[in-house]
Amino acid sequence: SxxxxxxxxxxxxQLQLYLGDLGSDAQEEKRLRNLLEQLKVHGIVSEPDEHNRVAIRPIIAHLASPENLQxxxxAFQREASGGQQQGSSTGRPRDDSGEQSPEAPAAADGSNG
Structure with missing residues (x-):
């Protein structure tokens, strides 16, 4: 693969775009490394190499639907804002778990019928 x-x-x-700027390069890099460490535990990214690069497994792009990624x-944006944001930019309601309800239920096989 x-x-x-x-x-x-x-x-x-990209991290600053989605989670906001902390104002300090050292803090930004520490936050990025902490997030990557959490992803590494799940096998999504590798340990940074000697050139400070990580390998990202392509499987996440194939398995995640646009709705799930949204x-x-x-969820990341709510975490970044301290969990204070109750609504969402999509305006869709949330279910009891706090997740956004899909606009229309999708069939298990990915078809619309």
Whole structure:
């Protein structure tokens, strides 16, 4: 399988875009490394190599639907804002678990019928 290699310095702007800027490069890098360590436990990313690059397993892109990724992004954004945000930018209601309800139920086989 092919893994995507990405430098930590290339991930930092994406992290800042979605989670906000802490204002300190050292704090930003520490936050990024902590998040990557959590993902590494689940086998999603590798340990940073000698060039400060991590390998990202492509399986997440194949298995995650756009709706699931949007919900995950919303959860990250709520965490970044201290969990104070109750609604979402999509305006969709949340179920009892705090997850956004899908706009329309999807069939288990991915078809609409």
């Amino acid at each position: 092919t893994e995507a290699l990405i430098a930590l310095e290339d991930l930092l702007p 919900s995950l992004l919303g």
